[in-house]
Amino acid sequence: MVRLITHNLLSCHAKGCTTNNFPLQFKDAEIEHRDAEFNPEFIRGLLPKIEWKALVDTAKGLGDTSLPDEQPEMMDDELLKTLHHVLLEVHIEEGQMICPNCNHVYPISNGIPNMLLAEHEIA
Amino acid sequence: MAPKVETTVVDQDAQKYEQLHVHEVYEQIASHFSSTRYKPWPVIANFLASLPTGWVGLDSGTGNGKYLPLPTDRPGSLLTIGMDRSRNLLHAARTAGDQDVIREVVRGDVLDNPWRRGVFDYCISIATIHHLATHERRKQAIQRTLQAVSPSHGRVLIYVWAIDQDELSKRQIPTDNETHAGQDVFVPWVLSNQKKSEEDSERSQSQVYNRYYHMFAKGELAALVREAATELGMLVEQEPTRGGEKLSVKGVEVVQDGWERSNYYVELRLWQIDQV
Numbered sequence: 286m287v288r289l290i291t292h293n294l295l296s297c298h299a300k301g302c303t304t305n306n307f308p309l310q311f312k313d314a315e316i317e318h319r320d321a322e323f324n325p326e327f328i329r330g331l332l333p334k335i336e337w338k339a340l341v342d343t344a345k346g347l348g349d350t351s352l353p354d355e356q357p358e359m360m361d362d363e364l365l366k367t368l369h370h371v372l373l374e375v376h377i378e379e380g381q382m383i384c385p386n387c388n389h390v391y392p393i394s395n396g397i398p399n400m401l402l403a404e405h406e407i408a
Numbered sequence: 409m410a411p412k413v414e415t416t417v418v419d420q421d422a423q424k425y426e427q428l429h430v431h432e433v434y435e436q437i438a439s440h441f442s443s444t445r446y447k448p449w450p451v452i453a454n455f456l457a458s459l460p461t462g463w464v465g466l467d468s469g470t471g472n473g474k475y476l477p478l479p480t481d482r483p484g485s486l487l488t489i490g491m492d493r494s495r496n497l498l499h500a501a502r503t504a505g506d507q508d509v510i511r512e513v514v515r516g517d518v519l520d521n522p523w524r525r526g527v528f529d530y531c532i533s534i535a536t537i538h539h540l541a542t543h544e545r546r547k548q549a550i551q552r553t554l555q556a557v558s559p560s561h562g563r564v565l566i567y568v569w570a571i572d573q574d575e576l577s578k579r580q581i582p583t584d585n586e587t588h589a590g591q592d593v594f595v596p597w598v599l600s601n602q603k604k605s606e607e608d609s610e611r612s613q614s615q616v617y618n619r620y621y622h623m624f625a626k627g628e629l630a631a632l633v634r635e636a637a638t639e640l641g642m643l644v645e646q647e648p649t650r651g652g653e654k655l656s657v658k659g660v661e662v663v664q665d666g667w668e669r670s671n672y673y674v675e676l677r678l679w680q681i682d683q684v
Contacts (some may be wrong), residue, residue: 290491291437293465298522306526324484328471330462334527374631378508393640397498400491400516404423 286399287377290331291342295398297384297391299406308339309382309391311346321373325365332360344371378407411596411616415582418592418620422541429594429620430539431493434471436615437597438496442472450667452534453478453563455675461527464536466556468518468549473501476511487673491516494538518549523556529614530563531556534576535671536599538568538622541592543632546622550636554678562678566633571623573670590625592649594618630665 297306337356344352351367360368369392382391382398389406418425434441457479459465463486467475470490477483490501491514499512505511518521518536531553540546571591574607582593600614632645643659657680664675 286515288512288576290464290487291514294489294523295514296524298456298501298520322484326461327485327487328462330460332462334464334529336524355618395496395499396502397512398514400514400520401493401529402517403519 286324287382287393287396288373289340289343289375290335290372290376291358292343292382293335293372293397295382295400297387297389298400299384299389299402302384302389305386308336308343308385310385311343311377312383314347314380314393317376317378318349318374319376321369323366325362325369328365328368329360329382333366333370335372340371344375347375347377349375374381377405389404392408411598413582413595414618416618418541422545425541426539429618433597433617433619434439434494435496437599438472438494438500440599441597441673442497442500446546448474448478449534449567449668449671451664451666451673452532452565452567455563456486456488456530457481459530459563463487464527465489465530466491466523466528466553468531468533468553468556469537469539470501470513471497473504473511473513475532475534476501476507476513476530477509486547487506487512489514490567491518493517493519493589500522518552521555521565522550525555525566526558526562528557528562530565532565532567534565534567535569537566538624539620540622547632547636547639552639552641554637554642554660554676557678559678560680564660564676564678565673566676567671567673568628568629569621570623570667570670570672571625572667587634590628591623593621593623595621597599624672626672628665629674630662633660633662633676642678648681654683655681657681 299317300349329334341354342350377393380393437507465488467488467490468493474492476488492498500511503513531551537546537549538551540664597617597619598614637644637660646661659679661677662676666673
């Protein structure tokens with residue numbers, strides 16, 4: 286599965302690609318929404334791992350503008366619910382993730398992203 | 409009689425060897441293998457149960473994803489992302505534990521690092537590193553787990569098969585007792601042929617697939633961890649008491665180092681002191 290939580294952790298690892306290699310850009314993304322159980326404590330614990338700007342920009346690219354551009358200092362329940370939806374309920378089933386630096390293409394098929402590199406691309 | 413474990417020698421390029429004797433075998437046996445791997449080992453279940461809500465981890469070599477749904481008493485309190493090379497095993501891992509819950513899985517290699525450096529809170533690598541065909545590659549896989557987790561609080565748990573099998577195990581590992589070194593072996597997997605096509609209807613013979621394993625010797629895993637961490641510039645010791653540091657120091661503490669049911673395991677905790 287690629288949900289936006291996972292996407293926010295991935296970065297390009299092709300040989301020599303070490304800067305500007307995050308976040309990967311979605312292309313031709315086919316999206317499915319699936320309900321997940323809301324756990325506010327889990328979302329709060331998750332936040333320190335999230336790159337906010339990358340999340341907001343990626344969500345916007347997929348047509349979801351529900352998150353504020355700047356990360357608010359106070360997280361109320363409503364915002365946690367919005368985050369829960371964006372991070373955990375949006376599944377990218379098919380499409381591609383493309384490195385903004387080297388343009389390497391990581392395909393997504395049946396909800397599974399393929400991060401394997403060809404032999405000559407391995408760092 | 410069931411085929412026996414036999415010693416082997418890695419006599420070609422390690423990557424090609426693994427492709428042939430590990431990856432291709434798992435693609436073939438994935439569905440049968442998956443149906444036999446459902447019970448989590450206690451040390452691993454306890455490790456995951458000890459982690460705080462909101463932590464995100466990597467299961468490097470997730471196989472059929474049997475650890476992704478844990479902990480059972482707090483479902484949804486952790487997010488463990490499963491990574492594996494086998495497409496067929498990932499397919500099983502996607503719905504591990506509950507057909508209605510989709511698990512997060514990624515196709516990738518345990519020697520790569522397709523993640524933001526140090527972004528995970530924890531990393532587990534269970535029954536995976538023993539499939540790598542050289543000392544160097546096994547060390548590298550351990551280094552990837554150390555690099556995947558937070559340098560200041562990351563937790564790591566690694567399991568590998570041991571030469572020392574308990575009496576319940578059906579496996580007997582042939583060894584050279586003189587050297588006390590690990591042993592490269594083929595472990596057979598017997599798959600009964602269930603194809604009922606026209607041609608096959610007369611034949612119901614089973615097929616044997618040999619998987620490559622490096623069976624670890626006593627002390628080998630802990631030594632490998634020490635070598636891997638030292639190369640990354642980490643001290644292998646407990647975090648010292650702080651106070652007026654003049655240097656920045658990175659380290660990894662060996663929390664547990666043991667043997668359970670035919671496996672060796674190590675649990676690690678990373679720590680970091682920043683210069684004041």
